[in-house]
Amino acid sequence: MEASQAPSNATPNPNPNNDFTNNGNSILSSTPVWPTIDGPFGLSEEESLSYARRFYKFGYALLPWLWAVNCFYFWPVLRHSRSFPRIRPYVLRSAVGFTVFSALLSSWALTFAIGGERLFGPIWDQLVMYNVADQLGLTGWS
Amino acid sequence: MDQNQRPKTLLDSLGEEIIRILAPVSICMFLVVLLVSILNSNSSTSVTSIATIAYAETSSDSSWDKFVGALLNSLAFVAVVTVVTFILVLLFYLRCTKFLKIYMGFSSFVVLGFMGGEIALIFIEKFSVPIDCITFLVVLFNFAAVGVLAVFMSQMAIFVTQGYLVLIGMLVAYWFTLLPEWTTWVLLVAMALYDLAAVLLPVGPLRLLVELAVSRDEDIPALVYEARPVTHRDSGSGENTVQRRVWRERRNVRQDLEDNLNLNGNVVSDANSSVGTVQSSHNDTRIARVEEGQVSERDAELSAPLIDHRMNGQDGTSAESLVLEGMGLGSSGAIKLGLGDFIFYSVLVGRAAMYDFMAVYACYLAIVAGLGITLMLLAFYQKALPALPVSIALESICQQC
Numbered sequence: 001m002e003a004s005q006a007p008s009n010a011t012p013n014p015n016p017n018n019d020f021t022n023n024g025n026s027i028l029s030s031t032p033v034w035p036t037i038d039g040p041f042g043l044s045e046e047e048s049l050s051y052a053r054r055f056y057k058f059g060y061a062l063l064p065w066l067w068a069v070n071c072f073y074f075w076p077v078l079r080h081s082r083s084f085p086r087i088r089p090y091v092l093r094s095a096v097g098f099t100v101f102s103a104l105l106s107s108w109a110l111t112f113a114i115g116g117e118r119l120f121g122p123i124w125d126q127l128v129m130y131n132v133a134d135q136l137g138l139t140g141w142s
Numbered sequence: 143m144d145q146n147q148r149p150k151t152l153l154d155s156l157g158e159e160i161i162r163i164l165a166p167v168s169i170c171m172f173l174v175v176l177l178v179s180i181l182n183s184n185s186s187t188s189v190t191s192i193a194t195i196a197y198a199e200t201s202s203d204s205s206w207d208k209f210v211g212a213l214l215n216s217l218a219f220v221a222v223v224t225v226v227t228f229i230l231v232l233l234f235y236l237r238c239t240k241f242l243k244i245y246m247g248f249s250s251f252v253v254l255g256f257m258g259g260e261i262a263l264i265f266i267e268k269f270s271v272p273i274d275c276i277t278f279l280v281v282l283f284n285f286a287a288v289g290v291l292a293v294f295m296s297q298m299a300i301f302v303t304q305g306y307l308v309l310i311g312m313l314v315a316y317w318f319t320l321l322p323e324w325t326t327w328v329l330l331v332a333m334a335l336y337d338l339a340a341v342l343l344p345v346g347p348l349r350l351l352v353e354l355a356v357s358r359d360e361d362i363p364a365l366v367y368e369a370r371p372v373t374h375r376d377s378g379s380g381e382n383t384v385q386r387r388v389w390r391e392r393r394n395v396r397q398d399l400e401d402n403l404n405l406n407g408n409v410v411s412d413a414n415s416s417v418g419t420v421q422s423s424h425n426d427t428r429i430a431r432v433e434e435g436q437v438s439e440r441d442a443e444l445s446a447p448l449i450d451h452r453m454n455g456q457d458g459t460s461a462e463s464l465v466l467e468g469m470g471l472g473s474s475g476a477i478k479l480g481l482g483d484f485i486f487y488s489v490l491v492g493r494a495a496m497y498d499f500m501a502v503y504a505c506y507l508a509i510v511a512g513l514g515i516t517l518m519l520l521a522f523y524q525k526a527l528p529a530l531p532v533s534i535a536l537e538s539i540c541q542q543c
Binding site for chain 1: 277
């Protein structure tokens with residue numbers, strides 16, 4: 001992660017009204033103006049900061065999918081490594097958190113599915129979902 | 143910079159708009175058909191719910207008994223819907239928007255979490271997928287929580303919001319197809335009639351809601367599918383800026399309002415004209431199942447026309463006349479389609495899928511034709527039009543064949 005507190009080299013114009021004319025003339029044409037994937041229909045930079053931060057913090061409530069959505073939403077921030085220095089730390093940490101969590105979860109799920117009863121013994125039958133659903137009567141209609 | 147580009151004709155932009163609204167409707171219908179054909183191999187599924195309290199259909203009854211029973215069911219359903227809608231109007235009148243917002247978020251969570259979870263459980267049991275309960279719970283919790291945020295907050299990624307709205311429509315539509323056959327058909331017709339009555343009659347709850355919202359210049363909370371606005375390459379930068387700003391203004395207004403499911407509401411906007419127009423959406427309710435002591439709850443979905451004054455001021459047109467039903471025109475060039483229409487069409491197609499696939503194909507064509515015709519008429523007349531009658535008419539014709 002680069003020094004995120006350094007002033008940005010790219011100058012994303014916080015005033016959205018002038019961006020169309022500025023972006024056309026800008027030499028740094030690869031600099032994204034909008035931090036969100038929706039472009040002009042998305043958020044401005046200030047709102048993006050609060051959204052990114054909020055998504056990142058909520059993701060700690062066992063919500064890796066929220067982290068993934070965060071990365072998807074702020075994809076221009078991830079792709080262009082020199083832009084939006086204030087938003088970028090949150091999106092990066094969300095990406096890292098998502099990959100770590102999904103690696104853990106998928107390894108556990110694959111171990112469970114492939115290992116099966118040989119690995120776990122009788123407790124496999126107690127943990128597998130269709131037995132749990134039967135015990136609790138969750139699909140009482142079928 | 144675009145002098146060399148041919149200006150977009152009405153057909154070009156209209157075609158793009160139509161595609162942007164037909165694609166999610168088709169995806170929703172396709173998913174429901176898929177679910178029905180995969181999961182419904184057993185025909186004897188009886189669902190206890192509000193829609194079947196008056197009469198539980200069995201295959202041994204005569205046709206007349208079934209019809210009368212279905213009629214009683216539908217009347218009970220419509221009665222509950224009316225009551226809940228009136229309660230909603232009352233709450234809206236008393237400005238309990240916070241409570242409504244929490245309630246709507248909670249109901250979205252119920253649909254996504256419980257209905258989605260149960261359908262996933264059926265899938266797991268049918269195919270004996272060796273997933274453990276911890277993983278399943280985490281995945282389901284994620285799915286439901288992000289879904290609530292997506293439809294709740296007005297500023298999430300457009301693709302995520304649209305995806306979740308389609309999924310909610312699919313889940314509710316699949317659940318509706320589990321109702322007994324006659325009940326389903328009569329219920330659809332009854333809901334359409336109720337919708338018309340509630341919107342047109344001066345004492346109807348939807349009309350009251352509309353007038354309340356208009357008088358306060360507020361947005362009606364509703365779950366509405368909003369297609370991505372079509373950007374015009376050939377317009378100047380000034381106009382783009384204005385459009386963008388209006389889009390954001392509208393979304394900011396909606397930010398502190400809750401979302402409801404929006405049945406039988408069709409709002410189409412004409413991207414070419416930048417006229418501030420009326421959006422209309424319709425009230426509807428959604429049922430949760432009564433099973434094993436779970437309390438059944440109803441969510442009333444609201445729909446009402448809105449008048450948007452904030453469009454491009456160059457036209458100087460004031461607000462159009464209030465159109466209380468069917469399709470209207472939205473602002474900022476975005477097509478909006480009520481989620482109820484998604485559900486309605488998907489239930490029709492899902493029911494047809496229980497017979498054979500030719501029926502599915504015919505129904506799909508009828509619905510697409512109806513929707514396309516309504517959109518075209520909307521573009522030409524630039525007024526709100528009822529979207530359902532065309533589809534229903536074509537649908538019933540196809541059913542007779």
